[in-house]
Structures are given as structure tokens and as C-alpha cells.
Amino acid sequence: KNLVVFASGSGSNFQAIIDSIKEGTLDAGIAGLITDRPGIGAIERANSESIPVYTIKYDTQSSYTEQLIHKLDEWKPDLIILAGYLKKIPVAITEKYPNQIINIHPSLLPKYGGKGFYGLNVHKAVVDASEKESGCTVHFVNEFYDQGDIIEQKKVPVSPDDTPESLARKVLKEEHKLLPKVIAEILNSN
């Protein structure tokens, strides 16, 4: 089974997928990594595994869509994974790959999701609201940020002395377990 991963940052979730394949807990291959910016940690991880990388040359929305259609036609994914990818997926792609695109988000959606909620500011909002628990969510991707059907969530307790940084570390640890697990479940159910 063929995976295509999208990332915009350090790529630790991408690495969790690579490690699960190496450990044999995920029976799949990674056809390629798509990024919207150069020089990120995810690209270094791909290079050390000789995984092909495509960096989008973003000028117009239509060329963005065309580049994605072209690359995905070439790499023929069975499943597309957004692992810390910040740019919106065009509706032409979500319609072409219904229930074949998943995203991981570092909160218990629908809380603290949507435009503007990404990275550390999610955890800052959780701590500022004195939430007792947070967590992470894997969901299908549709044309609205973080609003596709929820597939699975993992809860993480928030302790009174948690900072956004310490909470982010706790949640990221659970993300690295949840994402490969959900990918395996989807591939096994197809």
C-alpha cells in the first residue's frame, strides 16, 4: 500500500510513520513527501530514507492545485497523510480522494481546531482555558480546516503546572502512537 505524506515542519509525525514501517507494525511504503516550504526537518528525514520529496512552488491557487494533482497522479497514493501540514488542501483534491486523506491535530476536536489553531497556540489556548484534559485527533480531511469526520482521538490529562510547551510534548508523544495505528487500521480495512 502506497502512502503520500504532507508536512510543513520538523516532521516528527512523519518519522513515526517511517519508524512503524521499519519496525513492521505498519505494512506500507512511502511514495513521497510533499512540502510547502524548503529547508524543513521533514525534508532531512526524507533524504536520510531516500524518500522522494516534492516542494510546492506556490504562486497561484490554480498552479498549487495542478501541482498536487500531477504529483499525486504520479505517486498513486492509497492514503494521503497530513502530518503537520499548514496549507489548505484544495477542494479539487479532497473531492478526488474522498475518505483517502487524513490529518492529525493536537487537540480534542472540535475544540481548538480551525483556522489559526496550529502548533503551540493550540496548547496555549488549552492551558489558558484551564482545561483538565486535552489530546490529539486523527480525522478525514474535507474542504474545511479540521472539520472532517473524526476517526480516533487520544486523551491526555492537563496538570495544573503544565505550560503550553510541556503539554505540546505530552500530546506529541501520543500523536506518534495514534497516527501510525490509525493508518494501519485504515489500510487493513480497505
Ligand SMILES: N[C@@H]1O[C@H](COP(=O)(O)O)[C@@H](O)[C@H]1O
Ligand atoms: N499538526 C500538528 O503540527 C505538529 C507537527 O509536528 P511535526 O510532525 O512536524 O513534528 C503536530 O503537533 C501536529 O499535530
